[in-house]
Amino acid sequence: MRRFAPVTLALTGALVLAGCGSGDSQDDSKAELSVGGAYMPQPVSDSMAAGFLTVTNKGGTEDELTSVTSDVGDVTAHETVGSSMQEAKDVAVPAHGQLVFKSGGSHLMFEKLTRKPKQGEKVTVKLHFAESGTVTVEMPVKSPTYSPKTGH
Numbered sequence: 628m629r630r631f632a633p634v635t636l637a638l639t640g641a642l643v644l645a646g647c648g649s650g651d652s653q654d655d656s657k658a659e660l661s662v663g664g665a666y667m668p669q670p671v672s673d674s675m676a677a678g679f680l681t682v683t684n685k686g687g688t689e690d691e692l693t694s695v696t697s698d699v700g701d702v703t704a705h706e707t708v709g710s711s712m713q714e715a716k717d718v719a720v721p722a723h724g725q726l727v728f729k730s731g732g733s734h735l736m737f738e739k740l741t742r743k744p745k746q747g748e749k750v751t752v753k754l755h756f757a758e759s760g761t762v763t764v765e766m767p768v769k770s771p772t773y774s775p776k777t778g779h
Contacts, residue, residue, distance in 0.1 A: 659686035660759050665766040668773050669746045678735035682726040691757040692718040699750050700740040706733040744768045
C-alpha cells in the first residue's frame with residue numbers, strides 16, 4: 628500500500644488545484660447576451676412606432692445597452708417613470724438576468740420614421756452594448772393590437 632501513497636497524494640493535490648481555477652466560476656464569466664420575443668406593432672402613426680424585446684444575459688458580468696440603430700428611423704430606449712415616459716441612457720443588462728422592453732413599460736421608441744413598416748415585414752434593429760458589441764435583431768412587424776402570450 629505504501630508505494631501508492633505518493634500517487635494518491637499527487638492525484639489529490641491535482642484535484643484540489645483544479646478546483647481553484649477562476650475559469651470554472653460562472654460569476655467571473657463575461658456577458659453572454661441573447662435576444663428573444665422581438666416585435667413591433669404595426670405603427671398607427673406615420674412618424675412614430677414602438678418596439679419590444681427581451682435581452683437575456685447568461686453571463687456573470689453586467690453589460691449596458693448604449694444605443695439602438697435602425698434603417699427605419701431614429702431609435703431610443705424609453706422607460707416609464709410614474710405616469711410619464713423618458714429616454715433612458717445606458718440601460719443595464721444584469722449578470723444572470725434580463726432587460727425587458729414590454730408594452731406599458733420600458734420600450735424602444737422609433738421616431739422620424741423613414742417609412743411606415745407594415746404587418747408581415749421585418750425591421751432590422753442593431754443593439755449596441757458596451758462590452759458585447761453589436762447584436763442585430765430582425766424584428767417582425769405584428770398587427771397594431773398584437774399582444775404576445777409572454778405578456779410583453
